[in-house]
Each structure stands twice: as C-alpha cells, then as structure tokens.
Amino acid sequence: MQPLLKLSSVKRSFGAIHALKGVDFEIMPGEVMGLVGENGAGKSTLVKIISGFDNGYSGEYRFNGESVNFSSPAKAELAGIAIAQQELSLIPTMSVAENIFLAGHNVPTIADKRRLVKMARPFLDEVGLDTINPAIGVDRLSVGEQHLVEVARLIAHDPQVLILDEPTAALGESDSIRILDMVSRLSKKGKSIIYVSHRLDEIFKITDRITVLRDGESQEPRTADTLDVNSLVELMLGRELDIMFPERRPKTDAEPLMRVEQLWPDGLLEPVDFEIYPGEILGLAGQLGSGSGEILAAIGGAQLTRSGKLSYSGRSFLPSTPKQAIRAGIAYCSEDRKLDGLFLGRPIKENLSSPSLGAISRLGWMSSAAEWKLATSIAEKFTIDASRLSAEAGVLSGGNQQKVALGKWLSIEPKIILVNEPTRGVDVGARAEIYQKLRDLADSGAAIVVASTDIQEITNLPDRIITFYRGLKIGELALQELSAATILKQITDPFNETNL
Amino acid sequence: MSMNAATNDPEIRSTLFNRMLDRYSPLVVILVALFAVVFVYGMVTAPNFLTVFNFKTIIRDAALVGIMGIGLTFVTLSGNFFLLSMKETAALSIIAFAIAMSNGYGFELAFLFTMCVAVIAGMLQGALIGLGGNPIVVTLGAAGLFFGIASWWSDNLVVSFRRPHGAEWLGSGSFLGLPNITIAFILIAITAEIVLRYTSFGRQVYLIGANRAAGRATGHENFSMAIKTCTIASVCSAFVAIAFSAQVSSAHVNYFSSEFGSSGDMTILVIATVMVAGNSIMGGYGSTLRTSLGAIFISTVDNMMVLHGFNSGPRVLAVGLMIVFSIIVFALVRRGSRVQE
Numbered sequence: 001m002q003p004l005l006k007l008s009s010v011k012r013s014f015g016a017i018h019a020l021k022g023v024d025f026e027i028m029p030g031e032v033m034g035l036v037g038e039n040g041a042g043k044s045t046l047v048k049i050i051s052g053f054d055n056g057y058s059g060e061y062r063f064n065g066e067s068v069n070f071s072s073p074a075k076a077e078l079a080g081i082a083i084a085q086q087e088l089s090l091i092p093t094m095s096v097a098e099n100i101f102l103a104g105h106n107v108p109t110i111a112d113k114r115r116l117v118k119m120a121r122p123f124l125d126e127v128g129l130d131t132i133n134p135a136i137g138v139d140r141l142s143v144g145e146q147h148l149v150e151v152a153r154l155i156a157h158d159p160q161v162l163i164l165d166e167p168t169a170a171l172g173e174s175d176s177i178r179i180l181d182m183v184s185r186l187s188k189k190g191k192s193i194i195y196v197s198h199r200l201d202e203i204f205k206i207t208d209r210i211t212v213l214r215d216g217e218s219q220e221p222r223t224a225d226t227l228d229v230n231s232l233v234e235l236m237l238g239r240e241l242d243i244m245f246p247e248r249r250p251k252t253d254a255e256p257l258m259r260v261e262q263l264w265p266d267g268l269l270e271p272v273d274f275e276i277y278p279g280e281i282l283g284l285a286g287q288l289g290s291g292s293g294e295i296l297a298a299i300g301g302a303q304l305t306r307s308g309k310l311s312y313s314g315r316s317f318l319p320s321t322p323k324q325a326i327r328a329g330i331a332y333c334s335e336d337r338k339l340d341g342l343f344l345g346r347p348i349k350e351n352l353s354s355p356s357l358g359a360i361s362r363l364g365w366m367s368s369a370a371e372w373k374l375a376t377s378i379a380e381k382f383t384i385d386a387s388r389l390s391a392e393a394g395v396l397s398g399g400n401q402q403k404v405a406l407g408k409w410l411s412i413e414p415k416i417i418l419v420n421e422p423t424r425g426v427d428v429g430a431r432a433e434i435y436q437k438l439r440d441l442a443d444s445g446a447a448i449v450v451a452s453t454d455i456q457e458i459t460n461l462p463d464r465i466i467t468f469y470r471g472l473k474i475g476e477l478a479l480q481e482l483s484a485a486t487i488l489k490q491i492t493d494p495f496n497e498t499n500l
Numbered sequence: 501m502s503m504n505a506a507t508n509d510p511e512i513r514s515t516l517f518n519r520m521l522d523r524y525s526p527l528v529v530i531l532v533a534l535f536a537v538v539f540v541y542g543m544v545t546a547p548n549f550l551t552v553f554n555f556k557t558i559i560r561d562a563a564l565v566g567i568m569g570i571g572l573t574f575v576t577l578s579g580n581f582f583l584l585s586m587k588e589t590a591a592l593s594i595i596a597f598a599i600a601m602s603n604g605y606g607f608e609l610a611f612l613f614t615m616c617v618a619v620i621a622g623m624l625q626g627a628l629i630g631l632g633g634n635p636i637v638v639t640l641g642a643a644g645l646f647f648g649i650a651s652w653w654s655d656n657l658v659v660s661f662r663r664p665h666g667a668e669w670l671g672s673g674s675f676l677g678l679p680n681i682t683i684a685f686i687l688i689a690i691t692a693e694i695v696l697r698y699t700s701f702g703r704q705v706y707l708i709g710a711n712r713a714a715g716r717a718t719g720h721e722n723f724s725m726a727i728k729t730c731t732i733a734s735v736c737s738a739f740v741a742i743a744f745s746a747q748v749s750s751a752h753v754n755y756f757s758s759e760f761g762s763s764g765d766m767t768i769l770v771i772a773t774v775m776v777a778g779n780s781i782m783g784g785y786g787s788t789l790r791t792s793l794g795a796i797f798i799s800t801v802d803n804m805m806v807l808h809g810f811n812s813g814p815r816v817l818a819v820g821l822m823i824v825f826s827i828i829v830f831a832l833v834r835r836g837s838r839v840q841e
Contacts, residue, residue, distance in 0.1 A: 302716075302717060321716070321719075321721065322716055322717050322718070322719055323719040323720075323721060326718070326719040327719075332717070334717065339713055339714075340711070340713035340714045340716070340717040341714060341717065342711070342714060343707055343710040343711045343714050343715075343784070344710070344711065345710045345711075345784050345785055346706060346707065346710045346784065350703065350706070350707065354707055354714075354715075354718040354720075355718040355719055357700040357703055357704065357720075358700070360700075361699070361700040364699045364700055364701060365698060365699055365700075366698055366699060366700050366703060368698075408718070
C-alpha cells in the first residue's frame with residue numbers, strides 16, 4: 001500500500017536554529033499515527049509544514065502520490081488535510097451549527113438556522129456529540145465538547161488527513177475519553193489521523209504506529225505494540241530516564257505551616273478546611289470543574305472568595321490581591337502560563353526577577369548586577385540556559401517556559417508554593433526536572449500544594465492528597481493509601497452514581 | 501530545540517547576535533534611510549534648510565510635541581493605550597496658568613497651581629482606567645470635561661498677562677545659545693529614558709504593558725500604574741501649556757486645537773510622535789527615546805515642507821502617511837524577528 005502522505009528528508013531552519021534537520025514522516029490511509037517528542041524536538045514545526053502554515057522548508061512532501069507545497073492552510077485544507085490546533089478557533093457567541101459551517105464550504109448561499117442545524121447533525125454524531133443540540137451556543141458546552149465541535153467542523157470538509165495537536169492537553173479525564181473514542185471511530189471510517197500528544201498513555205491506547213522526533217530528527221516509525229512507556233521515553237530522550245517521580249516522604253508530626261479555614265471560592269459548593277505542612281507536597285486531585293484549582297487561586301489572592309481565613313505565621317488573614325500573598329511569602333502559579341505566568345515579549349531575566357523588583361533595587365533604582373545574579377542563580381537551579389537570559393521568553397518551548405514561570409517564584413523565597421497543573425503541555429524530560437525541583441523546594445522547608453487533573457502525576461508526586469468532585473471536598477488520602485484506583489474513584493464517582 | 505542542547509551548540513551563541521541584528525537592522529536602516537532622503541532632499545532644494553538656525557528651529561518645534569509625547573509614552577508602554585485628552589489637558593492647564601498669572605500670583609505660584617490641576621486631571625483619568633475603564637472612552641469623556649471647564653472658566657476669551665512677567669525666561673529665554681524649552685526637552689528626554697531603564701517603576705511599566713494579567717500575578721497592579729502614568733502624561737501636557745503660554749503671554753482654549761504648530765490637532769500630533777518611532781501600541785515594547793526621535797523626525801519633515809511653501813493640508817497628510825508607513829514597517833520588523841524554538 002502506498003502512504004497517503006509522505007515527507008522525505010524535510011529540513012527547516014530559522015536563522016541559525018535548525019528546527020528540523022532531516023525528518024521522514026508518513027501515514028497510511030485509515031492509520032492513527034502518534035507523533036511524540038520533547039518540547040522543541042520539532043513537532044510543532046513539522047505539523048505546521050504538513051498543514052500549510054509554513055512552506056519555507058526543503059525536502060519532499062508528497063500527498064496522494066503527488067508532490068505538493070501548500071502555501072497556506074486554506075490550500076492544505078482544500079486538498080484534504082485539516083488541523084485542530086490546541087487553541088480553539090470557535091466563535092463562542094454563535095451556535096454549534098453555525099460554527100461548524102463557519103468556513104462556508106458546502107453551504108448554500110442562503111441557509112437559515114434550521115437548515116444548518118439539520119446539516120450539522122451527522123457531523124456531530126460522527127464525533128460522538130449525538131446528545132448535543134446543534135442550535136445551542138458554543139459557550140454553553142464544556143471545553144472538551146468544544147474540542148469535539150472543532151473536529152466536527154473540520155470533518156464537515158471531509159478531510160483525508162486529520163491532525164490533532166494535543167487535543168486533550170486542557171481536558172479532564174472524562175472529556176479526554178470522548179476524544180479518544182472519536183479518534184478510533186474516525187479511523188475506522190478510513191480517516192488518517194496524526195495524533196500529537198505528551199500523554200504517553202493515550203498514545204499507546206489509540207495509535208497504530210508512533211513516529212518519534214528528537215532534536216529535529218525523526219526516528220523510524222514503530223508499531224505501538226512493540227514499545228512500552230520506558231522504551232518510548234528512551235527514544236524521545238535519547239537516554240534512559242532514571243526516575244520520573246522523586247521519592248516521597250511520609251507525613252511528619254510538624255506543626256502545620258498554614259491552616260485554611262472555611263475557604264469558599266466560586267466553583268466550590270461549600271467551604272473547605274485543610275492544613276498545609278512544611279516540607280510536604282500536598283496534592284489537590286480533581287477533574288476539570290472540581291474546584292481544586294480555584295482553591296489555590298483563592299489562597300494566592302488571585303480570586304475573590306465568599307468567606308475564609310488563612311492562619312499562617314501567627315496571623316489570620318486572607319489576601320485579596322496576589323501582591324498581598326507575595327508579601328506573605330505565598331507564590332501562586334496558575335494553570336495557564338501564557339495568560340498570567342509569563343511576560344512573553346520580555347527577556348527571560350526580567351521574567352525571573354518580576355516578583356521581586358524590591359529585592360534587586362534600592363530606593364527605586366534597580367541594580368543590574370543584582371538582577372543578573374538573581375536570574376543566573378534561578379537559571380542554574382531550574383536548568384535554564386544561562387546564556388539565553390536576555391532572549392525573549394516567547395521563543396522558549398513549552399517545557400522551558402514552564403520552568404521560567406515556576407522558577408521566577410524562587411526570587412521571593414516563598415514559604416508556600418501553589419501550583420495549578422505544574423506540567424501541562426510539558427515534555428517528559430522537563431517534567432521530571434520540574435518534579436525534582438518541587439521536591440527540592442519541599443525538602444528545603446517550603447510547603448508545596450499542587451492541583452492537577454493528570455492522574456499519573458497526582459498519584460505519584462504528592463505525599464498526601466485531598467480529593468475533590470464537582471465542587472465538593474471528598475476525602476484525604478495519606479501516602480500509604482495513595483493509589484490510582486482510589487483516587488480515580490473519589491474524583492470521578494465518589495457517590496456510586498454510576499454502576500461500572 | 502531544547503535549551504540544554506542549545507548551550508552546547510556554538511552556532512546558537514552567534515544566533516543571539518544575529519537575532520539582534522535581525523531585529524534592529526531593517527528598522528534602523530529604514531529610518532536612517534528615510535531621514536537621509538528627507539535630509540538630502542531638503543538640503544538640495546531648500547537653501548535655508550542646512551543652517552544652524554534652521555536646526556535649532558527644528559528641535560525647538562519638536563520640543564513641545566516631544567515633551568507631551570514622552571509623557572504619553574509612559575501610558576502607552578504600560579499597556580493603557582492613549583490619552584485622547586492630551587490637548588484638552590493642555591487647554592485646561594494653559595487657562596489655569598494664564599488666569600493665575602493675570603491675577604498677579606507670580607510664576608512660581610502659577611506654576612504650582614497649574615501642576616496641581618494637571619495632577620488631579622491625570623489621577624482622575626488614571627483611577628478610572630485603573631478600575632477597568634476603557635482608556636478611549638474615559639479620556640474622550642475627560643477631554644470634554646476639561647475643555648468645557650477651561651472654556652467656561654475663561655469665558656472662551658483670550659486670557660493675557662502683561663510683560664514683563666516671571667515666566668519669560670521659560671518662554672523665550674535661552675542658555676548657551678539654545679532656547680530654554682529645547683534644553684527642557686533634552687533634560688526631560690534623558691530623565692524619562694533613565695527612569696524607564698534603571699528604576700523599578702520603569703520596569704513595572706514594561707511588565708504591566710507586556711502582560712497585565714502576569715503583572716497582577718507577580719504583584720504589580722495596573723490600578724496604581726494607570727494613575728502614575730496618566731499623571732505623568734498630564735503633567736507633561738501642563739508643562740508644555742505653561743511653556744507655550746509663557747512665550748505668547750496669553751492663553752486661549754483653542755491654542756492646541758487650531759493655532760498650534762502646523763498639523764492642527766495637538767493630540768493627533770502627539771500620538772503620531774509616539775507611534776512613528778515604533779513604540780508598541782499594545783504596550784510592553786518601546787522607549788521614550790524613540791518618541792523623542794519621532795518628534796524630531798516629524799518636525800524635520802514638517803520644516804522642510806514649510807520651507808517649500810506647503811500649507812497645512814499637505815503637511816497634515818505627510819504626518820498621516822508617516823504614521824501609516826511606520827506602523828506597517830514596525831509590524832513587519834516585529835513579525836520577522838519572532839523566531840520560534
């Protein structure tokens with residue numbers, strides 16, 4: 001059988017940076033091809049070339065046996081290659097049906113809403129949204145459902161190749177499952193799917209073959225069942241990854257560092273109480289919408305609450321702005337580093353010093369030497385390349401951006417570090433480094449609180465866990481009680497509502 | 501490409517340098533080339549262009565707009581867009597100053613009084629913007645308010661004060677052969693650049709401008725920033741108003757709308773000054789140095805057109821074209837410099 005799409009020795013450089021140094025890639029009709037690699041290995045560049053966003057490459061690109069060179073994504077889409085990107089491109093105020101036919105192909109010039117609704121139905125069924133009314137607004141859907149609508153929109157153009165770029169990165173467990181179901185359904189119908197993901201468990205679940213990119217070079221594609229997680233990670237890193245998760249510590253009898261009392265942010269059904277101990281990593285486990293992230297935001301002063309107090313270092317208070325929290329030694333990292341974790345257009349050095357301008361200046365005058373010293377020491381601890389501190393943070397890959405977003409908090413020497421989704425969109429290598437760094441911080445006496453929807457992460461990183469389900473605190477699990485099954489049960493079905 | 505790999509690659513090090521060249525060279529080349537074209541054209545066609553006197557005139561003309569532009573640059577860099585009330589703030593200030601002067605309070609008191617008015621005007625707008633008001637709407641409203649107060653206060657008449665008065669040194673004095681207003685422009689330009697580069701306040705301007713949400717998350721609130729930057733812009737407007745009034749020994753609310761300079765509307769001219777040198781309209785990128793150079797550039801083009809006998813229509817057109825051109829050039833340069841890992 002001939003490959004449907006085949007790229008041979010594709011190279012792409014940006015200035016002196018060689019993003020792709022020679023990549024071969026192919027996909028058969030009806031195949032699900034996994035595309036994995038560390039951040040910066042060249043996945044995004046390759047995906048951009050395939051989907052027509054970038055045609056400044058050298059090498060051969062054959063589609064349906066013909067040599068092609070798409071000068072725009074629209075041309076690639078017309079030829080039958082569609083891409084669903086990480087950022088959604090739906091218009092929230094319009095209905096599901098209207099969004100599906102946004103581009104206007106295959107739609108009569110004058111189409112009333114009822115007709116669009118009828119036309120949208122089969123595509124929604126195809127992606128598994130058979131219970132959704134196409135007439136309702138997109139803003140009433142969950143993020144996962146919105147991703148499915150986005151795919152339905154692409155399917156309406158009947159593409160031969162569908163590229164899914166980290167479709168589950170922002171999704172909880174149950175939404176992710178719907179995406180995976182959709183992928184297998186579409187591949188059975190003969191669509192070829194390129195599936196880009198950092199979640200290795202998904203890659204093994206749904207792909208037929210896997211192409212690994214490393215430092216801009218492609219490895220021979222492997223069939224999924226000849227690999228396991230360890231061998232795949234080894235292919236991605238080019239070395240064995242000794243440990244993903246650092247060793248954990250059982251709870252000591254230390255006095256709590258902070259008592260959270262009757263804290264009630266939006267997104268929770270009732271106020272919560274819990275304690276945070278020095279030297280521990282506490283995990284808040286829950287799916288999207290469980291309210292665990294809101295708790296962190298509230299402690300960090302980033303979100304208003306209805307009630308609540310923090311008893312902490314001899315006083316009882318509740319920060320109403322991040323500024324107050326920072327002053328009290330509380331650092332908060334939101335789940336969206338691009339939104340409020342980084343100054344993408346400013347140098348890395350300025351990002352690292354941003355929370356502690358006071359510490360590097362005297363009477364309002366900044367000391368350039370002090371800033372360099374601070375930035376260099378953080379860069380060293382977080383393995384950020386010190387020679388690039390003057391470069392804009394925006395040029396970094398996801399993993400390195402996350403290290404900067406987290407690392408900047410070292411500058412205030414925080415006693416409590418709150419991290420929502422510490423490794424979203426971060427590759428395995430950087431992930432292990434971040435876990436180790438969080439553990440080091442805990443060992444130095446700080447308290448770390450992590451909220452995560454990633455079940456592997458939340459099971460293996462924290463010393464203690466509090467579980468949440470739809471705005472309710474469900475339970476607390478000590479180190480010896482931690483298991484993926486218990487946690488999953490508590491965060492997805494604590495009240496035995498479904499009989500599985 | 502991962503960072504760790506990058507360190508070991510000698511090519512990457514040179515890339516940093518190349519990237520800087522990539523970013524600045526087309527910009528510098530284009531601006532210098534444009535300046536050279538204007539310059540040579542002026543030299544060849546207008547015999548009076550290349551005289552010391554004319555250069556002093558150019559800088560002097562640039563001074564008033566330049567000072568206001570420097571003030572506005574703080575607002576723009578901090579991501580709070582523009583104040584559309586620049587000329588009305590100046591109108592309110594010039595009336596305040598002239599009335600105080602004509603009532604015989606002397607330069608120092610009149611100056612202080614005017615600055616108080618400007619600080620209140622700036623803080624008011626800044627507070628509204630800081631609370632989440634749209635800068636355009638807030639400052640359009642403020643513009644109407646200030647202009648209304650000023651024309652009511654002055655009965656829409658020219659307020660004049662008799663020479664000799666204590667402000668003459670600022671209006672028409674000179675030092676070492678340079679007009680005092682030119683010296684003030686140079687001093688303000690240097691001070692502003694130093695503040696932006698070397699103080700934590702300056703850094704906060706850039707950080708909040710680059711990403712307001714991240715600024716808030718790292719403890720830098722836009723509320724106080726908006727108040728501070730709007731006050732700076734307002735005070736700069738007032739300073740220009742005082743200098744202008746000192747020069748003509750009078751004031752009228754319309755001095756900055758119709759009679760001022762060549763290009764008619766002062767607010768538009770000030771915004772042009774900020775834009776033409778490539779300060780990012782979204783904030784977080786640019787400098788007051790750029791604004792100062794922008795003011796001199798616009799002034800040079802304008803001067804040349806005056807020497808060629810153009811009237812105000814074509815001169816306004818030229819300013820408009822410069823803005824459009826610079827926006828396009830800088831947008832392209834910025835996009836070109838974005839290298840993804």
